Amino acid sequence: MQKHKIAFVLAMAMLIFMFPRLHLTGVVDSSLLFSWMWTIFAILVIIANGRMVLQERSREERKQYELQQKRLREQARQKWVNSR
Numbered sequence: 001m002q003k004h005k006i007a008f009v010l011a012m013a014m015l016i017f018m019f020p021r022l023h024l025t026g027v028v029d030s031s032l033l034f035s036w037m038w039t040i041f042a043i044l045v046i047i048a049n050g051r052m053v054l055q056e057r058s059r060e061e062r063k064q065y066e067l068q069q070k071r072l073r074e075q076a077r078q079k080w081v082n083s084r
Helices: 002-021 029-081
Strands: none
Touching: 002 029
16 A cells, blocks of 8 residues: 555654664663664564565556456457357
8 A cells, every 4th residue: 555655765764864863872771772662663664564565566466467367368268269
């Protein structure tokens, strides 16, 4: 769906924009924990939506292939019927 593409792009933009501002090293405190959890969550969102976009594309390709095979079978059947 279109929403997965939008979510993928937004999550990538958020990660790229915020990554330089996150403190991922230093003293272990709540801001370090938040930075790591936020980064992990953003990466999971990117992976999940990227997978859905790829899965959607393969579904569309499969449908096109099945339609093409159906047309070829119908053409072959018509040729066989006409040759009799």
